[in-house]
Amino acid sequence: MAEIKNRSLSEEFLIEIDKIIDYILCNDKFVVTSHINPDGDNIGSSLAMCGFLEALDKEYIYLLDDAYPSSLVFLNREGLRKTSDQVPSLEGYTVIAQDSGSYERICMDKDLLETSRGIICIDHHHTNGDYGFINYIDAKASSTCELVYNIITRYEDIKARPIIGPEIGTCLYAGLVTDTGNFQYSNTEPSSFLMAADLIARGAKKQLVIENIYQKNSPAYYRILGECLNNLEIIDSKICIAIVTKEMLDKYGLEYGDIDAIIPYTRDIDGVELGIFIKQKEIDEIKVSLRSKSYIDCTELAATFDGGGHVRASGCTFRDKSVEEVRNMLLEQAKKLF
Template identity: 55%
Template sequence: MKFFIEVIDEILDYLVKEDNFMVSSHVNPDGDNIGSSLAMYRFLQKIDKNVEYVLDDEYPSSLEFLRDDSKLVSNKSEIKNYTLIALDSGDYNRICVDENILKNANKIICIDHHHTNSEYADLAYVDVNESSTCQMVFNILTRFDERFGEDIICEKIATPLYTGLVTDTGNFQYSNADASSLIMASNLLDRGAKKEEIIENVFQKNSISYYRILGHVLNNMELVDNKIAVGTVYNKDLEDYDIKYDDIDSITPYTRDIDGVELGIFVKEKEPGVVKLSFRSKSYVDCTQLSRVFGGGGHIRAAGATVLDKTVEQVKELVIKEARKFI
């Protein structure tokens, strides 16, 4: 954090000075996306700013508990002369708001930890070494405490921040979880983060439909050269197992966690002609490089991309061909 104090202070000065804000994040919401957005939204409310949380997508059911009384608007904001704060969004085109909201913003502030950040913002705090965007928001808020002498992180802010931290670190299993992540977790628990509620909702509340489709994916897992595992879900599978597209992302790590496998690939058909790829690696494959082949991005050990106008079979053939080059 010490290397970014100057940019954090620049962002804080701007947030204190300006009055109108919109907060958003990337398409296909996840724990870090929602946790960082809600924490920033509630922080701005606490310092008496006019702010709206805009996200034109569905919440995963496992994260609905975080919303509480927060008002989520879908591209129908009435705020004028606003600054858009894009959290956890490495690319301008993945910000989950209408194009008019993007174009009409006076300024865009980006807070993000993706290696593939495209540097689109007017003011940016991008640190690829942080575990999560939630950890970066935590850095901003603790710096606010230092500068303004106010204990700003309450339970309503601590809980979404802790959620984003545990989801992006795989409950502290992944290599991006370091000492600073554990210190942050301890701090948030002291501030009232509801750990038990988070764990129950995020990790212990899967539907029976989820386990049935998980069994289907595992039963049909493909091994390539004993180093690559590919799991597949078709749009028809979602209908057959009565589950939402956004509720199966947590299947992705199962593709990686097979003994001897270095790279896991999860292929999801959202609808005909729209296929999402998720990549996870263990030790040496750079998932960001693989995802870029398909116009995506992310982190070294976890990345993704969306492929349009191709069938699942066509996408799988292409991705396996490219993935072999990284093994």
């Protein structure tokens, strides 16, 4: 039987991984951060990196200005996460920015960021612009959690010292599961399954992750889901648009972070290639999630509106626009992709 190798560990990537390990070992003060609107890969990779730094007795700050979605609060370590207003300066600290496809999306005050020694970038977005002085960017990797897993396991191999246990393993598993859509998405590689098997063998709490992310929706969520699905709009049998307004969120007593599980419904309809989920976070702020099935590049549509992400999953933000204006702008551009 042919050996299944981790495609993320080419010679090119091993060089960058070793640079990161050497830098961490030779320095003492770090900030771990990620992108705005945190998701499972954002949080899981960040907490795993914090655990790695902790195991190496490094001083670190976990800094993220946006709050966790309710489905991911179970990963939270009380008092660990700081926000920019709690940190006066990052002088002497190196920032490890993970899962952030651009400098602009790093979820911290940029004036504060500029006081640091610089940025190590660890990411899997193909739109990434290499904004770090060390860049480990693999656009074909399933998740940033897989890249952090590669870093930690490379250190384990070099030093013959185990690092990943139940806590770090659970964080990495959460990010792997969410960014692969529970191993449904096209970014799922053989290495993803090997990583999952290894994490579970090391004590990752698989069932805890599944229950919290996929099996803990509130009755109010299902009520808003029903209203949203009842008003789905399907255009030319290829594009599906779903909308949740701020009025709907208030009506059902839900927060913006409670409705992300609706996103796949826009794509998972027979014949539909592109799903568009419009979420009115505030009256003057609208978030859009884009999902495609086979051939539409979501980043192309997102980039039209200064957004980004992955080929099959991207997003963008609109300000001072009505829901109807956003819907019309997106649909006009989306039709050009077919």
